[in-house]
Amino acid sequence: MANSWFESVAVAQQRAKRKLPKSVYGALIAGTERGQSMSDNEAAFAELGVRPITAGQSPTRNMTTEVMGQSMAMPVLISPTGVQAVHPDGEIAVARAAAARGVVMGLSSFASKPIEDVIAANPQTFFQIYWAGDRDSIITRIERAKSAGACGLILTLDWSFVHSRDWGSPQIPQDTKLTTLIKHAPETLMRPAWLLEWLRSGQIPALDVPNFTAIGESAPHFFDAYGTWWGTTPATWKDVAWVAEQWDGPLMVKGIGRVDEARRAVDSGATAISVSNHGGNNLDGTPAPIRLLPAIAEAVGDQIEVVMDGGVRRGSDVVKALALGAKAVMIGRAYLWGLAANGQAGVENVLDVLRSGIDSNLLGLGKSSIDELSPDDLIIPDNFVR
Numbered sequence: 529m530a531n532s533w534f535e536s537v538a539v540a541q542q543r544a545k546r547k548l549p550k551s552v553y554g555a556l557i558a559g560t561e562r563g564q565s566m567s568d569n570e571a572a573f574a575e576l577g578v579r580p581i582t583a584g585q586s587p588t589r590n591m592t593t594e595v596m597g598q599s600m601a602m603p604v605l606i607s608p609t610g611v612q613a614v615h616p617d618g619e620i621a622v623a624r625a626a627a628a629r630g631v632v633m634g635l636s637s638f639a640s641k642p643i644e645d646v647i648a649a650n651p652q653t654f655f656q657i658y659w660a661g662d663r664d665s666i667i668t669r670i671e672r673a674k675s676a677g678a679c680g681l682i683l684t685l686d687w688s689f690v691h692s693r694d695w696g697s698p699q700i701p702q703d704t705k706l707t708t709l710i711k712h713a714p715e716t717l718m719r720p721a722w723l724l725e726w727l728r729s730g731q732i733p734a735l736d737v738p739n740f741t742a743i744g745e746s747a748p749h750f751f752d753a754y755g756t757w758w759g760t761t762p763a764t765w766k767d768v769a770w771v772a773e774q775w776d777g778p779l780m781v782k783g784i785g786r787v788d789e790a791r792r793a794v795d796s797g798a799t800a801i802s803v804s805n806h807g808g809n810n811l812d813g814t815p816a817p818i819r820l821l822p823a824i825a826e827a828v829g830d831q832i833e834v835v836m837d838g839g840v841r842r843g844s845d846v847v848k849a850l851a852l853g854a855k856a857v858m859i860g861r862a863y864l865w866g867l868a869a870n871g872q873a874g875v876e877n878v879l880d881v882l883r884s885g886i887d888s889n890l891l892g893l894g895k896s897s898i899d900e901l902s903p904d905d906l907i908i909p910d911n912f913v914r
């Protein structure tokens with residue numbers, strides 16, 4: 529059997545591309561319009577240089593940290609991602625991998641596995657909601673997460689329902705009826721390894737979102753839940769404060785890109801923010817979060833925990849984000865590619881790649897701990913920061 533281990537997130541992506549049906553891979557790539565923000569998320573990290581030392585490096589390096597009261601073995605969290613027919617074990621595999629590597633699992637309210645099963649696999653789980661539906665239904669989701677034992681809540685606000693892509697959007701099945709399966713058969717048959725994984729599991733890719741309703745109620749289809757969200761009047765900052773009150777525990781507001789809004793998140797009672805552009809899936813033209821991070825961390829970093837997500841593919845990216853003021857980063861596509869390539873072991877592989885990259889960078893930069901990182905460790909081009 530070929531060696532399933534991969535040495536970089538880029539190799540995991542190549543394997544995912546070879547293994548997944550075109551539309552499933554396309555759904556992971558996502559992005560909007562001309563893909564400018566999605567590209568900038570990765571490209572911006574490459575603009576930042578590092579300043580290694582050559583002697584006097586530290587023989588030991590500490591990368592443990594804490595976000596929203598959760599101790600973590602390294603400054604990386606699993607960012608929540610919605611239902612994806614990537615692997616039959618889906619979010620359970622991701623949660624197990626995160627637990628095995630001591631990192632927090634972020635579970636989307638559009639995920640395909642029930643929160644109770646995910647928390648059984650990783651008690652360090654933050655549940656993510658959108659402002660979708662009326663207040664009663666939002667409370668239902670919050671209460672379910674509380675009863676299940678979620679140790680944090682993520683409220684994601686940056687979404688503008690942009691559905692056009694210059695490279696064409698993937699065809700996501702409206703249902704899993706026989707006729708639909710037959711329609712998708714040609715692209716599926718081209719990917720026998722993926723098909724075999726599903727056949728062996730005895731399941732078919734589910735497009736239901738079980739965490740959208742109360743436990744025991746039937747799960748709506750992804751598109752029905754999406755329709756509810758689309759039809760909901762967008763949240764105000766008062767609504768954010770209301771969520772903080774209802775949840776009454778560690779809360780992260782995800783999707784912040786402006787200093788004034790970072791301040792509003794502080795005032796609303798949030799514990800943390802993620803500087804994010806939804807992986808380049810919100811308005812195209814939104815700068816990479818790493819460009820926005822320094823100003824936001826400078827403004828509110830002493831009042832709220834600041835994390836960032838978008839474009840993180842290697843340990844050096846994590847180190848750069850921490851040097852610019854983030855307490856930790858969240859990853860999206862990187863673990864989805866690992867999951868596609870090799871299930872739970874693939875997600876562990878991605879986390880190991882990041883961990884060893886963080887360690888090498890701490891070594892090279894002469895640090896004994898992530899807490900010693902600062903902008904002085906980087907070469908920051910003029911006009912980098914937005």
Ligand SMILES: Cc1cc2nc3c(=O)[nH]c(=O)nc-3n(C[C@H](O)[C@H](O)[C@H](O)COP(=O)(O)O)c2cc1C
Nearest residue numbers: 556607608609610636684806807838839859860861
């Ligand atoms: C396929 C896909 C689905 C996503 N679904 C969600 C979601 O349900 N909830 C959420 O808050 N963010 C979602 N995101 C955004 C991620 O949490 C994260 O912000 C983004 O992926 C980070 O960028 P990266 O993929 O470059 O790491 C999704 C991203 C992708 C690529």
